[in-house]
Amino acid sequence: MAEHNEIEMAEDHVEMVDHSKIIENKAIPMQILRDATSNFGVENLLGEGGFGSVYRGTLQDGREIAVKKMNQSAIAENDRLLVYQYMPQGTLSKHLFHWGDHSLRPLDWTTRLSIALDVARSVEYLHTLALQNQSYIHRDLKPPNILLGDDLRAKASDFGLVTATEEDRESVKTKCRGTPGYMAPEYLDGRVTRKIDVYSFRVILMELITGKKATDHSRAEDDIHITTWLR
Numbered sequence: 001m002a003e004h005n006e007i008e009m010a011e012d013h014v015e016m017v018d019h020s021k022i023i024e025n026k027a028i029p030m031q032i033l034r035d036a037t038s039n040f041g042v043e044n045l046l047g048e049g050g051f052g053s054v055y056r057g058t059l060q061d062g063r064e065i066a067v068k069k070m071n072q073s074a075i076a077e078n079d080r081l082l083v084y085q086y087m088p089q090g091t092l093s094k095h096l097f098h099w100g101d102h103s104l105r106p107l108d109w110t111t112r113l114s115i116a117l118d119v120a121r122s123v124e125y126l127h128t129l130a131l132q133n134q135s136y137i138h139r140d141l142k143p144p145n146i147l148l149g150d151d152l153r154a155k156a157s158d159f160g161l162v163t164a165t166e167e168d169r170e171s172v173k174t175k176c177r178g179t180p181g182y183m184a185p186e187y188l189d190g191r192v193t194r195k196i197d198v199y200s201f202r203v204i205l206m207e208l209i210t211g212k213k214a215t216d217h218s219r220a221e222d223d224i225h226i227t228t229w230l231r
Helices: 004-011 030-036 092-097 109-129 185-189 195-210 226-230
Strands: 020-023 026-029 045-048 052-058 064-070 081-085 146-148 154-156 171-173 191-193
Touching (some): 030 052, 109 146, 109 154, 185 191, 185 195, 191 195, 195 226
Antiparallel strands (some): 064 081
16 A cells, blocks of 8 residues: 555655655655666666656665656656655566466465455545545556565555545546556546546456456457456
């Protein structure tokens, strides 16, 4: 489950003090992060996405971290970094859809149920527990944005699209952004409510149950989306 300060950073568009980064309410000098990641060396690259690249690092006290370096095309001034807890088992999508490529075993039913409950708790936290009288809406829940620890417990990640509702309002209007296959139909007009995360969770649950992807163009045209295929 995401920590509150992580969500706040995402909602505030990664507003941070120059040359220092925040983890567990502590400021970390940029040089320490460079040392931890071997100056963001390619050997520590964990993955790349639309908002930036993620690097594995080790702090001086031995804690392992993941550092997201934002793309300069998105952030014009200075470097912008997000520091997260390192989740050694990687993404849920790796374990659901690419386990054979990584010499992994398929997830058993007990683990799938545990992951589903962890994701549900993450959604509940964002929607009702993170801040009183306000909801954070993830807008991009999907297996690549769910990370697993060594115990295969799951945490939601990647808060680049998180939107906060205004106090006493259940919805906001914004640009429609997300991942096809996980986006609720009513979200296409840009109206954001907590229900769009619930829809995404529903799709993830279908993927956990079936081992099928949300969208698969190798299926018949009417069954490309998992919701119609499962029905």
